[in-house]
Amino acid sequence: MNRFERQYILPGFGQASQQKLLDAKVLVVGAGGLGCPALLYLSAAGIGTIGIVDGDHVSVSNLNRQVLFGHEDLGKNKASTATKIISAKYPDLKINVISEFLRTDNILSILQEYDLIVDGSDNFPTRYLVNDACVLLGKPLVFGAIYQNEGQVAIFNTKGKTSANYRDIYPVAPAPEEVPNCNETGVLGVLPGTIGTMMANETIKLLTGYGETLSDKMLFYNLLNHASYQVELSKNPDSEKHRPQSAEALLQMDYSDFCGFSSQINWQEATTLLKTKDQSILIDVRAADELPQLVSLEFTRIALDQIEVRKNELSTYQNVLLFCQTGIRSLKAAKILQRQFRDKNILSIEGGILKYYGDLE
Known part of the structure; x- marks a missing residue:
């Protein structure tokens, strides 16, 4: 417990909260610009079991923002590489590596092993897939996203069907050609670092009950002037008809086609x-x-x-x-x-x- 002393001496936190972190099982989806800083701080905080799922490989264009990796990691699987780095820093933690992409036929079995899901993905098919699986399994979801100089953080699905989820904001995906990613529009590495750290913060607060979380809220943050604001999220009656209502329906859904990637x-x-x-x-x-x-x-x-x-x-x-x-x-x-x-x-x-x-x- 000594390395966590600065945490548990915080008024209102204590060793009981630290034990909750040690007992927790958290899955981080994507070891990219958002996932890397989230993983660094979640592991440093003492999350007892962390799963890392990512089928992608490290490329040189990742290095300005995916701070776990260096030139020696080019071409390596992100989940496996992140696992080795974090395990070397904190050998007492349990790190589960899942070096593949999430799909309709594997997501439920992977997610059901964890208490909370952190979505650091950067594409709409994965975001909708993770959201829908979390709703089906009743798993809380910490969400983050970035665009140019702005970022968003939210917590979905903390109270089951009475809580807002991603589809309550965006029932259907925009056309992919209308939403460029950071490779098209650019990004300063500190933005995903900031948003990813906020995601780790919300995860820690949600697991321990320490402080006020962004449950059913979305935080918007601007890197250029540090302006931020929050909006309250509520259920959208129109969203349910777009979301699969069973495991069988999720398995049959083509998320690439749903999000316009079938071509x-x-x-x-x-x-x-x-x-x-x-x-x-x-x-x-x-x-x-x-x-x-x-x-x-x-x-x-x-x-x-x-x-x-x-x-x-x-x-x-x-x-x-x-x-x-x-x-x-x-x-x-x-x-x-x-x-x-x-x-x-x-x-x-x-x-x-x-x-x-x-x-x-």
């Missing part, structure tokens, strides 16, 4: 299609000066703002494969072309060129 393929699938050169074409929809450049595959550059004008250049191809930096602009281009060419395979490459080079590292 995506990965680089391996794209490379296979491109072998039929007379039927397939690869299009870079970025501006000419954007880096990195693709050097290993033949492609044509048609910037997003030229797609509508130059669409007839693609009329002879059956498979039109589009990529950009991270897959957001290429999805937007795919939507434009799908309206014109309903009989063709218009596909956006998931993760864009950063995913391509990340897989090579």
Whole structure:
């Protein structure tokens, strides 16, 4: 207990609260920009059992904000690497590594082992999947998100069906091309660090009853001027019809399709299609000066703002494969072309060129 002395001597906290942390089981979804700082402070605070779930691998573009990792970790699985680092710092804690992505067929069995879920994911399919599973299992969910210079923190589902959940705010997902991620819009690493630390704080308070939590509230924080405000969350009667009401319904739900990602393929699938050169074409929809450049595959550059004008250049191809930096602009281009060419395979490459080079590292 000595390393936790500065915590349990706090008035109103005490050794009883520290014991609650030691007895707690917390799952952190995503060891990325939000998950890394949350993991650092949750483990330092003495959470007895921490699960880390992430199927992604460390890439060089992660390093400005995913503070658990360094250059020596490039290409390694994030969950496994985070587990090794935290276990070395705090060998007395139990760390469960789940080095895969959450899916409809594994999420319930994974989440049911934990008391509380911390969602540090960065994409809508995972956010909705985690939310829906937490509602079905009755698990409280600590949520965080960032966009450019702003962040959000909330706690959902603390009182079961009488408590607000993510779908009460956003019953359905926005179109993916309308919501760029930090690879498209940029982010200062201190923002996910700040929001991730707030998520750890809310987790500790919720587990111990220490202080006032953000249960059924959402905090908005602006990094540039430190402005912040809270809004009260309430149940939305419209949300229930969009959420799966049973484990069987969740298993059958296609979250990628629900969130508008059904027109995506990965680089391996794209490379296979491109072998039929007379039927397939690869299009870079970025501006000419954007880096990195693709050097290993033949492609044509048609910037997003030229797609509508130059669409007839693609009329002879059956498979039109589009990529950009991270897959957001290429999805937007795919939507434009799908309206014109309903009989063709218009596909956006998931993760864009950063995913391509990340897989090579």
